Amino acid sequence: MGKVVYEKSKGLTDNPLSYCPGCLHGTIHKLVAESLVELEVLDRAVTVASVGCSVVAYQFFNCDAVQAAHGRAPAVATGIKRVSPDSIVFTYQGDGDLAAIGMAEIVHAAHRGENITVIFVNNGIYGMTGGQMAPTTLITQKTSTSPFGRKEATTGKPLKVSEMIAQIPSAYYIERVSAHTVPHLVKAKKAIKKAFENQIHGKGFSMVEVLSTCSIGWHMTPVESLSHVENSMMPYFPLGVYKDEGEVIS
């Protein structure tokens, strides 16, 4: 008999993933699911799904789930956590959801120091609606609503969410990681697990921003997409810990 050295996390359901080929949502889901299982909190975890490609995340995380309106996941998570403090509550949001329509909700969840965990997946585009420009879209990047490339003069520069949220006094832990290579996934897993540990220990607001891909929206092959994260996104969105134990890391 062989020995089981790897298996699908019990933190994921058996539903087949509906994400596009080359998309990293499935991989990031796995990191979250493994963290919940390893920390033995799966049976008291509540995921709050957002609107975007991960609108269907409730089908995949093997825990209680609530599907929120566009951008409102941190408010919904606040409501759940405040009345059910033993639940481990996390939002899973994309950059259109969190950095545009939901900016007020994420800022004020951090501002109140809500004891929740936020997984923020940044691929610089609205994937689900067909590849429109997001606040995180890079300058010159072509999308379906910036067909000539994002222009700073009319749309500003991409929002650096982790840097911004780290400045909020009551935010406890903010880190930006990436999901595009195996070594980066190891670091991303560590950050995600830490963000949940913080909640378990009642430390307050933790957010992990995960740089990710959108091969379809970017009009790239999956392999080209991984290179795009390394060569184009990472120089503008530097990886690292922006806040730890409530202290800004400069």
Next chain:
Amino acid sequence: MKVLMKGNEAVSEAAIRAGCKAFFGYPITPQNEIPEYMSQKMEASGGCFVQAESEVAAINMIYGAATTGTRVMTSSSSPGIALKQEGISFMCAADLPCLIVSVSRSGPGLAGILPSQGDYFQATRGGGNGDYFIPVYAPNGVQEATDFVQKAFDVAEKYRTPVMVLVDGMLGQMMEPVEFKKPVINEYDKSWVVGARSGRERNVINSLNLLPESLEQTNITRFRKYDEIIANETLFESTVADGDEVAVVAYGTPARIAVNSIEELRADGIKAGLIRPITLWPFPEAAFAKLPASVKHIVVVELSQGQMVQDVKLAVGGRLPVHFYGRCGGMVFESSEIAGQVKKIVRGE
């Protein structure tokens, strides 16, 4: 024992006594005494209070807290209720119970802070997307407001729906003696809630449904629930009696004013009675089904340019003339003003 309390504070106290364990709100005049009262009392009663960053956030916090099966409440006023419509639609779609207290001011836009009934459509038709209704109670004073707050929690849990108590700013701000009754607390099925999971299958609270066959069936099922609410929860009062020539229709504080108008009319030899819808949705169509043959005129009075009058016309179905008199912008009619209008109508002026 009766205590003298301001409407806004009385509904807050009633909610706490009914077991409300979470309040999420945002400041807006003329309902500020509600979040203020809750900030002072909620923690001591073992509940939580959060002043949200917006009405949008507040209703979404309510959405989240409601998924755990906790009794939850928010309050706001006209433009704030407008912002909550997104969350109300989502809560209806996810079949989640909550109480929304709406203390309406005059509109549209930022407008004024004085009493108005310009939010009848907002309450009964909603502004959120999709096919849904919510039960709306329209108390005529502080006592009824506290009674309906307590009833609303029960109705919300029984049918798994948001319920609104709609008062105008006058009722929110005025003080009246009130007696807090023992709240009805029934046990309903809570197998659907999230959080505190021990051994059970995981639960999902969701409104996304991309399969048309399935979504149609979900909506039809929800409308069967609405049929039950219509059958069981519709409330009105009527003093229209055989021999009355006029039926005056009013809800909320104008119904209190209209009581005096009717006395004044009777003193002048015009027999009139009052129909007072207590639930605005479901609208009490039955109140208009069997009016005495003596009734020749229906006069609807509202603190608006005419909103409930449309429901009255639908209920009357063209059988009788339906007249309207309203004031708006924060202007409130005197009882004699309503009586004067009714006299003109009766005399054909």
